[in-house]
Amino acid sequence: MSIAEPITCCAPLDQPALSAAEAVATAELFKALGDPARVRIVNCLATANEPVCICDLNGPLGLAQPTVSHHMKKLVDAGLVEREQRGKWAFFSLKRDAVETLAAVADLKGACC
Amino acid sequence: MSIAEPITCCAPLDQPALSAAEAVATAELFKALGDPARVRIVNCLATANEPVCICDLNGPLGLAQPTVSHHMKKLVDAGLVEREQRGKWAFFSLKRDAVETLAAVADLKGACC
DNA sequence: TCGATATATTGACGGATGTCGATATGTCTA
DNA sequence: TAGACATATCGACATCCGTCAATATATCGA
Numbered sequence: 001m002s003i004a005e006p007i008t009c010c011a012p013l014d015q016p017a018l019s020a021a022e023a024v025a026t027a028e029l030f031k032a033l034g035d036p037a038r039v040r041i042v043n044c045l046a047t048a049n050e051p052v053c054i055c056d057l058n059g060p061l062g063l064a065q066p067t068v069s070h071h072m073k074k075l076v077d078a079g080l081v082e083r084e085q086r087g088k089w090a091f092f093s094l095k096r097d098a099v100e101t102l103a104a105v106a107d108l109k110g111a112c113c
Numbered sequence: 114m115s116i117a118e119p120i121t122c123c124a125p126l127d128q129p130a131l132s133a134a135e136a137v138a139t140a141e142l143f144k145a146l147g148d149p150a151r152v153r154i155v156n157c158l159a160t161a162n163e164p165v166c167i168c169d170l171n172g173p174l175g176l177a178q179p180t181v182s183h184h185m186k187k188l189v190d191a192g193l194v195e196r197e198q199r200g201k202w203a204f205f206s207l208k209r210d211a212v213e214t215l216a217a218v219a220d221l222k223g224a225c226c
Numbered sequence: 227t228c229g230a231t232a233t234a235t236t237g238a239c240g241g242a243t244g245t246c247g248a249t250a251t252g253t254c255t256a
Numbered sequence: 257t258a259g260a261c262a263t264a265t266c267g268a269c270a271t272c273c274g275t276c277a278a279t280a281t282a283t284c285g286a
Contacts, residue, residue, distance in 0.1 A: 018152065018153055018156045020149070020153075023149040023150075023152040023153045023156070024149045026146075026149075026152045027146065027147055027148050027149040027151070027152045030143045030144075030146040030147045030152070031143075031144070031147035031148075033139075033140065033143040033219075034140055034143045034144035034147040035140050035144075035273085035274075036133070036136040036137045036139075036140040037136075037274085038140070039131065039136040039139045039140045039143070040131055040133075040136045043131045043136070053232095054232085054233075055232070055233090063274095063275080063276090064275070064276055064277080065232085065233075065234095065276095066233090066234075066235080066236095066275085066276065066277080066278095067274070067275055067276070068233095069233060069234055069235085070234090070235095070274075070275085071274090072233095072234095073234085085282095085283090087232095087283065087284065088231065088232050088233085088282080088283050088284055089232065089233085089283095090232080090233060090234090099219070099220075100220075102219045103216055103219040103220040105219075106146075106212070106215045106216040106218075106219040107212075107213075107216040148243090148244075150244085166262095167262085167263075168262070168263090176244095176245080176246095177245070177246055177247080178262085178263075178264090179245085179246065179247080179248095179263090179264075179265080179266095180244070180245055180246070181263095182263060182264055182265085183243095183244075183245085183264090183265095184244090185263095185264095186264085198252095198253090200253065200254065200262095201252085201253050201254055201261065201262050201263085202253095202262065202263085203262075203263060203264090
């Protein structure tokens with residue numbers, strides 16, 4: 001929306017490198033990890049070298065089964081996690097490229113320093 | 114709270130590396146960047162090599178002055194940004210070490226790959 | 227096909243969050 | 257000291273989010 005605008009006070013900033021749409025997308029990615037339960041889920045998936053059954057997450061997280069299912073959906077929607085059906089069970093694994101993207105953004109895309 | 118619990122189905126997970134408190138702290142950090150306005154603010158601070166006056170942010174963001182002030186407080190509270198008073202104006206700058214911490218966490222603390 | 231089990235969806239609830247207008251606080255200048 | 261200006265705080269509002277119980281859907285085994 002209103003990006004351009006004359007700036008008179010202090011030192012003028014360069015046009016922000018991120019567009020409004022990019023900022024929304026970036027925020028969505030960070031928001032996906034903005035909950036302790038999802039941080040721990042991602043941590044579990046990261047430390048495991050194989051896809052993890054969701055049934056292994058229900059207990060340790062101390063959350064009800066629908067709540068865990070809700071968090072997994074959020075992570076999948078954010079593109080951080082992949083879902084795989086194995087018979088009766090649902091297995092989830094980390095999407096390495098998405099995590100690398102997240103780390104790159106957190107590193108401010110090299111603009112920092 | 115309830116971390117330990119016998120797991121029978123599928124492949125048992127190792128004890129999560131992150132404690133509950135660590136997960137909360139990590140989530141707080143990510144939550145600070147879970148809003149488009151704050152992403153753009155951090156981007157501005159990152160692309161600028163000097164502290165930035167908050168008056169330069171009010172216009173380009175298209176938000177009311179109290180709202181920008183609110184976001185700056187969130188970023189300061191999260192430890193990502195530092196506030197500095199210069200006479201009548203408030204200048205903000207990125208805390209490089211905090212950003213590096215965030216990038217390291219996003220990189221899953223080296224546990225990934 | 228039927229029952230058992232695993233997971234997802236729905237609906238509801240309380241609390242957190244982003245936003246703004248109005249106002250307060252703080253700092254410079256005359 | 258008084259007025260002007262920059263920023264922060266307050267109060268209110270709508271919306272979003274995490275959580276759970278209840279229920280639906282899907283898959284396996286008998």
